[in-house]
Amino acid sequence: MITAVRKPMEEIIACVSPYDRILLVGCNECVSVCSAGGRKEVALLSSALQMHFLKQGKTIEIREMTLERQCDPEYVEELVNYMDGADAVLSMACGCGVQTIAARFREKPVFPAVNTTFMGASERQGVWSERCQGCGDCVLGITGGICPIARCSKRLLNGPCGGSTKGKCEIDANVDCAWQLIWDRLKALGLEKRIEDVIEAKDWRTSRDGGPRKIVREDLAS
């Protein structure tokens, strides 16, 4: 899922303070799962903003909405009847959702209330870790199901480096060495010989390095 964390209150307040009527929009997908921008977080942020502005002696009108998916134009269309009553939109979705609203309602200022952080997985309750950088050319099949691009601090394709100590990375003793994990996993699979294969320098064109990416499915595109 795409993970996010709420922006500091001061930053959100600075964005919305010039406006009297705010449309606060959450998303029921990834940000809801990682408790950053779902219905519950929308309600909490709305209350926090109301309280802040009340203390300042300012009345602010906040309408709360949580869409099924903010990154889909069909769902964003549901906002059309509420836009006239809003001076600005505060979105609690990932950057994809914020941009979908901004593209549809060009005349309204749209502000992000969360920082989109990474594509990750849930480790345990309340803990998410980065697992994928969307490089566009997955190597998990040869690295034992552990991604060196997302999980090795140096993105090494032929690790480990000299900074791996007792399975941990030199950047932080709490960070696992991805290449130790890869070694352990390949060993468990009886594929440890694979570590001797040199992975060629990566072709980054499929990643962000080749410019903004797009998927066009001819069989589905309208």
Added chain:
Amino acid sequence: MNFKKKLSAGEFVVLAEMNTPKGVDISELVTNARRLKDRVDAVVIPDMDNGVMRMSALGGGALLRREGLETIAHIYGRDKNRMALQGDVLAAYVLGIPHLLAVPAEPMANGDHREAGTVDDLGEIDILKMIRSLCEGVDMAGFELKGAPELTVGCAMSPVADDSQLAQEVETLSRKVDAGAQYVVTSPVFDLEAYGRIVDALKPLRVPLVANVFLLKNVGMARYISIHDPGSRISEDMIRRIRKAPDREAECIRMAGEAAAELKNMVQGVKITTLGWEHRLPDILSSAGM
């Protein structure tokens, strides 16, 4: 008088662009450079020009410095992060390259190492600010330097197709000047009348302008640029002039020389770009009376 002094004294400067080799055979570069000695104020060395892997501008600059030429090295952010760029700026100064030109980089997708990763840690404005900071003795992390470089820094203007793009570019250039650019190298000039309007629009920047005289080498090249870069304003007359000339190569040289000579009355300098025809630079200069 050196490049920096001429620039600040308002005197006309002549620059020539020379690419480094793709390899370590420097004979052609050195031979061509020697022929320019005392004829140009500085040689501009692009870095991986057009996204093609070559010897670095730092290496080329240091080499030509050894040959007694002043050099201006390109600097951009596609291939290096702020650590590497700052290291290069310091190295440039001690290697005798006192001038840098912050330029936009060709997208990796258009170069010859398309699979390479891009860095883009700093943009042109960030680079200009970084150089200014180093010249003031402080790096980007706020640490004091043991000895600060003294550098002349220029910036590049992107080609503009119409007035609205020009207005946008003037705004961008104004931010570059605020960030420390001491002069502007403008986009290639093919239509002097249109260029006059660009010069007028750039006057409020109050920094010297150096026009890019771009050598059209043949009809095909002229046609290609006129189609793919509408802002170039290469006229049918220009293309016809090359096509009808008994010696097309000589005509191309003459046209570049004429443009350089006329630009002397419009701006404070010219940079002659030949894209591989560096051996013809002396002929262009002669044709321009320079």
